[in-house]
Each structure stands twice: as C-alpha cells, then as structure tokens.
Amino acid sequence: MYHPFRYNARLMMSVVLAVVLTLSSGTAHAFTAFKQAVAESAARDADVAAFYRENGYEPVWTGPGDMDRARRKALTEALARVDDHALPAARYDADGLVSMMANARSARDLGKVEVALTKAFLEYGRDVSSGMLIPKTIDSDIVREIPRKDRKIMMQEFTASADPRGYVRSLPPMTIEYVRLMKEKLRLERLIASGGWGEKVPAGKLEPGDRGQRVVAMRNRLISMGFMQRSATATYDRALEQAVEAFQRTNGLEVDGVAGKGTVQEINRTPEHRLKSIMVAMERERWLDRSLEGREILVNLTDFSAKIYDDGKMTFRTRSVVGKDQSDRRSPEFSDVMEHMVINPTWNVPRSIATKEYLPQLKRNPNAVSYLRLVDSRGRTVNRANVNFAQYSARTFPFDMKQSPGNRNALGLVKFMFPNRHNIYLHDTPQKALFSREVRAYSHGCIRLQQPFEFAYELLAKQVDNPKDYFHSRLKTGRETKVDLEVNIPVHITYRTAFTEAKGPVQYRRDVYGRDAKIWDAMANEGVVLRAYQG
Template identity: 75%
Template sequence: MVHRMLTRGFFGVFFAPLLAVFLLSSVAQAFPAFKQAVAEAAARDADVATFYRESAYEPVWTGEGDSFVARRKALISALGRVEDHALPAERYNTDQLVAQMAGARSVRDLGMVEVALTKAYLRYARDINSGILVPSRVDSGIVREIARRDRTELIQSFATSDDPKAFLRSLAPQTQEYTRLMKEKLRLQRLIASGGWGKTVPVAKLEPGNTGDSVVALRDRLMRMDFMPRSATAQYDRDLEKAVQAFQIAHGLESDGVAGKGTITEINVSAEQRLKSVMVAMERERWLTRTIVGREILVNLTDFTAKVIDDGKLTFRTRSVIGKNQSDRRSPEFSDTMTHMVINPTWNVPRSIATKEYLPMLKRNPNAVGYLRLVNSRGQTVNRGSVDFTQFTTSNFPFDMKQAPGNRNALGLVKFMFPNKHNIYLHDTPQKALFKREMRAYSHGCIRLQQPFDFAYTLLEPQESAPKAFFHKTLKTSRETRVDLDQPIPVHIIYRTAYTEAKGPVQYRRDIYGRDAKIWNALTNEGVVLASHQG
C-alpha cells in the first residue's frame, strides 16, 4: 500500500507535500521505510509496538482513503474539546501534533506521525474513559479499583469502527449523571464569565421579617443561583423564605427557611468552588463502572444517603450514618456486589474496636461491656472472671468478642452484606436519634440505615411475593438467618460533593473528609484549569 493522504480537505492537505515523494517512489521502497519509522517510534511503548507488529504495520491514521481522513478529523476534533470534559488540554499537545502533521515531508515523517496519533489517541481514550488520576494515590480512603480498558483493544476497536466520531463519543461515561454534570460545568463557566453570583451576604444570620442591604444581597445571590425569580423586595418575605428553603434542600441543609450560619456559609460559597466540585465529580464518574440497565445501590457519603436505583431511576432512598471523620474511621470508597442479608445478626466485633476501645475498659473492669461475649480460638465462651486482662495488648489479645442478636445489637436487626476486605457493610442500628442530625458522621466506618426494614423489603421484592411478611416471619424467629439475594446487586460507595438528580437543581454537599480538595489539587497538578472570577 502506498501511504499517502487524500489532498481533499484540511486534514488531507497536511500531507500534500508527500505526494511528490510517493509519485517518485515505488511501493516496495516506501513501505519498508514507513515500517521502520513506525517500529522506531513505537519501540518505547510495548502496547503500541505490539499492535503495529501484529497488524503488519498497516496504518490506522495515515493511509489513503476517506476512512483515514475521518479518523484524523475525529481525533483532532475530540482533542480540541477535552476541556468540556474537565480534562487538561495541554496534556495532549494537540497544537504540536497538528504541526507535526503539517510538517511531514518524508515517509519517515509519516511513520512518526502515525505513531504520534496513536499515542495521543490512547492517552485521550484512557483519560476520558477511566480518568487521569489513580485514586488511591490521592487519598488512602479511596480504595476504588479502576477498570482500565486494554490499550491494544482500544486501538483495535477504533481501527475497525465504521464511525470514528461516534466511537470517540462512546468512550466517555454513558450515564445521565455524567451528561448532566458536563451541562452544569458549562453553565457555571458561562455564569462565572458574566460575574458569578455577585456580592456575598455580609451577616451570619437572616430570618423572615428582616429588611435591609443584607437581605438584598441574599435576594440577589439566590436570584443569580436560580432559586427565585426576579424580585425588587428588600424584605425577607415569604418568597425569599421559600427560595432559602429550596437552596437548603439542594445543599443538604435543614430546610427551615431561616438563613442561619450554616446556610449563609453555603450561600457564600463561590461559583468557582462549585465548579471545582463539578469537575471533580466528572473525574470521579470516570472511575466508576455504573449499571445503566438493572439495579444498583448507591451510597453517597457526603449526602448521608443510601439509594436503590433501577434502570437509572430512583426506587428507594433512606438516610444514613457514615464513618466519623477520624483517620481510622472514615468510610472508604469502593464498589462490590451485595449477595445477601442477615436477619437477627450477631455482631462480631472488629478486632480494631475490641483491642483499642474495649480492652482498656476490660483492664479496668473485667465485667465491662457485659453484653459482649468473649470467645477463644476453639469457639468456646470464656469466663471473664478467670482472665487477667492486664497481661494483654492490642497485638496479643487472644479473644473474639460477639454480641448476640437482639434489639440492643450494634447492628440492629438486619445487615446487608457485600463481602469485602474492608469489612464494610450496611446495617440497622439502635441509635435512631443520630438520623435527625444534619451531619451524620458517627460510625466506625460501616453504613447505618435509618429505614433498614424498608430497604430489605425493596431488595426482597424481586424474589418474594410478600416481601414484608417474609421478612417479619424470619425476624420473629430471633435466630440469625442468612437470606441470599437471587440476583446479586452492584453496590457503589461514592463520595460526591456535586451530583445531579433527574429533576431539579444540581445538588451540592460539604467536603466532609477533605477528599475532593485533594483530588482537585491532583487535577491541577495534571494541568486542569478553572475559569476564575470573584463571586
């Protein structure tokens, strides 16, 4: 094959100077030179070298015909829009790539361009498909395993695609969440360019009946945020109260209509900061392999909720309590598969809790935490009176600790299992009062549910004709009972300070563990940029 470009159109003209070379060169002379150049350019990338070797060095980008022109145009066009996806334009050196294409003057140059395009494509494909960061390097609590597509498969699939533009579009997450986040990103950038949300509210609290400049600042800011229509009022009237309530709901705050300290703080967060949250959320969505069709469970740590999603639609939602904001208690982020629930569970106290919290208590009083049973390595219950607890440390404590099923059990009356090395699961709790709080980070890491019974009914519906009756019949036995799910369910423990819903405004939450701040710093280190304007 003679490796020459069509001269029609912008992307064909790049290689017009090579036509004369090819007219004077035989195929036999040109192809070995091209092959040698490709092999040399690909040598330091094992995947690229293997691909070209196994494809007999046939070109993907620099061949003759409409399909090659279409691939080049599709790639350069996609690279020109990477910032829409919150990716850094400088990462792909598009201008340098275009200049290299335009400056090709020999068969060797053509081979170098071929490999340069492939490498640019592979970097873009990986980044937009599964993110530019390695999560665990950003924060140890993000233990999510990223599903990276095989690089050889990526180039092979692209090379055999009938529609290069459509194939490149398909690489980004195909979820409604990603699409809506991108829409919000573009909206915020336009808003920032026109002045942001205006002046901040200069007081700590405002409430219905107040008047004055601070109320005007609150009104104007809420109007710019689209939480109330245009208004000239200088009074904290019913319309402004309703707008404050709408803002509070969209930001996970108590919706009492009073602009207290917490609400004012969130209202004064800049549009730039919200844009950062959206861009971080887009990167996070690229890390996640979501189920577009079927059922999944989403636990958003920053929102203190657990949801059941069916075919992309919300089926069930309940409040949750998550891990306390301490180094050894923060709930990790990962995905796994829920396989069963346990009704009337025994609480097998995690060793970290047994040794760090309960052992010091037992040293002071052997009868402390008397509701817990001590079990030796042979599974036998140990008489506390015969044990000298002062001889043990966190490293040599020889007992397991267990709490029998019952209303006082730390796990409540049901737990939901997706077996994982982090020993994290969802469960009931006797501490119901915690669910009334706005901030709900109190556990040792597991996820407590406010409505565990209703959650169980929802999970049992596909396999039980009367799920509620089945659940309570099992519960009344007071015996620990495992109930397998006929269809295992993907579980995603996520952390989103910005997320969307099918209807209504984008939701924003506080960065309770500081993880999004770390991700943003990592993204900026990779070249991600933010439009800036005060407000």
C-alpha cells in the same frame, strides 16, 4: 469564539493530507522507511508496538484512504474538545501534533506522526473513559479499582470500527449523570464569564422578619442563583424564606428557612468553587463501572444517603450515617456486589475496635461492655472472671468479642452484606436519633440505614411475593437468619460533592473528608484549568 484547538484540528487535517498525498505517489523505498520509523517510534510502548507488529506496520491514521481520514477527523475533533470533559488539553499536545505534521517532509517523518497520533488517541481514550488520575495515589481511603480498557484492544476496536467518530464519542461514560454534569459545567463557565452571582451576603444569621441591606444582599444572590423570582423588598418575607428552604434542600442543609452560619457560608460559595466540584464529579464518574441496565445501590458519603436504582432510575432512598472524620473511621470508597442479608445478626466486633476501644475498658473494669461475649479460638464463651486483661496488649489479645442478636445489637436487626476486605457493609442501628442531624458522620466506617426494613423489602420484592411478611416471619424467630439474594446487586460506595437528580437543580454537598479538594489539586497539577466560556 476562537478556539485554538479547533483551529489546530482543521490545520492538522490539511497538513496530514498534503504529506499523505506525497507519500502515496512515492516508491516502495518510502513505504519501507515509513514502516521502519513506525517500528522504531513504537518500540518503547509495548502495547503500541504489539498493535503495529500485528498489522504489519500499516498506517491507520496517515494513509490516503477514506477510513484514515475519518480516524484523523474523529481524533482531532475529540482533542479540540477535551476542555468539555474537564481534561488537561496540554497532556495531549494538539499544538505539538500540528507542529510535527507541519514539519513532516518524508515517509520517515510520517511514520513518526503515525505513532504520535496513536499514543495521543490512547492517552485520551483512557482518560476520558476511565479517568486521568489513579485514585489510591490521592487518598488511601479511595480504594476503588478502575476499569481500564486494554490499550491494544482499544486500538483494534477503533481501527475495526466503520464509524470512527461514533467510537470516539462512545468512550466517555454513557450515563445520564455524566451528561448532566457536562451541561452544568458549561452553564457555570458561562456564568463565570458573565460575572457570577454578584455581591456576597455579609456574615451573620438572618431569619424571617429581619430587614436591611444584608437581607437585600441575600435576596439578590438567591435571585441570581435561580431560587426565587425578582422582588424589591428589603424584608425577610415568606417568599425569601421559601427560597432559603429550597437552597437548603439543594445543598443538603437542615431545611428550616433560617439563614444561619452554615447556610450563609454555602450561599456565598463562588461559581468557581461549584465548578471545581462538577469537574471532580466528572472524573469520579469516569472511575465508576456502572451498568445502564438492571439494579444497583449507590451510597453517597457526602449526601449521607443510600439509594437503589433500577435501569438508571432511583426507586428507593434512605438517610444514612457514615464513618466519622477520623483517620481510622472514614468510610472508604469502592464497589462490590451485595450477595445476602442477615436478619437478627450477631455483631462480630472488628478486632481494631475490640483492641483499641474495649480492651482498655476491660483492663479498668473486667465487667465493662458486659453485653459483649468473649470467645476463644475454639468458639467457646469465656468467663471474664477468669481472665487477667492487664496481661494483654492489642497485639496479644487472644479473644474475639461478639454481641448476640437483639434490639440493642450495634447492627440493629438486619445487615446487608457485600463481602469485602474493608469489612464494610450496610446495616440497621439502635441509635435512631443520629438520622435527624444535618451532618451524619458518626460510625466506625460501615453505613447505617435509617429505613433498613424498607430497604430489605425493596431488595426482597424481586424474589418473593410478599417481602414484608417474608422478612418479619424470620425476624420474629429472634434467630440469626441468612437470606441470599437470587440476583447479586452491584454496590457503589461513592463520594460526590456535586450530583444531579432527574428533576430540579444540581445538588451540592460539603467535602466532609476533604477528598474532593485533594482530587482537584491533583487535576490542577495535571493541567486542568477553570475557564470562563462565552461561546
């Protein structure tokens, strides 16, 4: 398949080589003109200017040596494949670079080309390694700090590398997740080029025993998606039921084998819709600063799950409840480090909850929420009978509210702390029934765990011989007990509508907060496009 950028990559090499050979046979005056052009072209970019000032304005791309040629080749190969990484090809303007080099006729022209190549490399390097977008400008609840590499250091590392191609190839995330997402992206592009999954399923519930064209449409679509073998039956038989169950499992739906409204809606999603999820997931993976070694905790808000990974392999998983889809309750996205757990925790009611939810109740009835203690600024418990709640507003309310440890405590019997300014943590809950629901967005923002005790055992197993006995010996005291983790654990609160697992098909989830739709719009505005690939 003809690819314009790959064609341009070859043209760039030949054009640069011709001009470099002209320059290499030139005079000292030509080199002076080259350096002056480099200095002038780099002047408005502090990092680029500093890099060239420190290297004496010597060429790193446009010189006649083998390493200059190797660097040019590494960059041009990368720019020819930016679509593979769901990046906007127009941003790096490969055509403009080709034109600029084709029109270079002097040392001064070549100096401008030199700086243009550096700027293109730095922009590509930043985008492919840590993302093309600034998350917090897209959604205020994406408060993730992006690990940007210093641009001057990136240039210094690149030019010092004996293997420029290897350096450029190391810039994207070196995670198996990113590799799998790229593979799925290519698969979907080929699928789109071949016509997709065929006819959609007409609206309406379908269940085992049904017959007719709607059943045939669903059967054919599930066959195209790879969830069942080919068959000719028009009956909703056991094979079709099992295919529906597999689809439901892969898409985070209630697994009952019945194609209700939600299941049919997800079956009818187009390959283009799924491709957008994959491309957004690739950008999100670039935002994460993940280690390939050691232990980490990943919470996926759209999957309503919390997982522990050891050296990149999932070793524990539990269901979770996340923040409700309301402006002040959605769980934010960020990364931090888990430092300790608290067994038999006291619930220190966040001020926003105390003043917005409980103060109005106390004004109506001073004995409301009687399980919560009022505490003054000196830490003393206050007798409600002596308080006129009507005189206070959300701004002037002078008390803290606390719930003592116990089975009814809102935090349950254990919480897991990674101190952060968002006041988000993982914890138990007495509301166990919520975990059986398909969509589990009910909290004020914190992450509730279905199996908090087992989660604690898994964390403690790294530092005590019998983690279950150790945990329960402290639980039985009924007293609040802090247990430090000997090795702090990175925690990533993520949001993925597309993600992969070690085995089986790519998993897809619904965009519960609408964040991925915003990210896709931002990517499209930057020039990222969907493509049908036939190569």
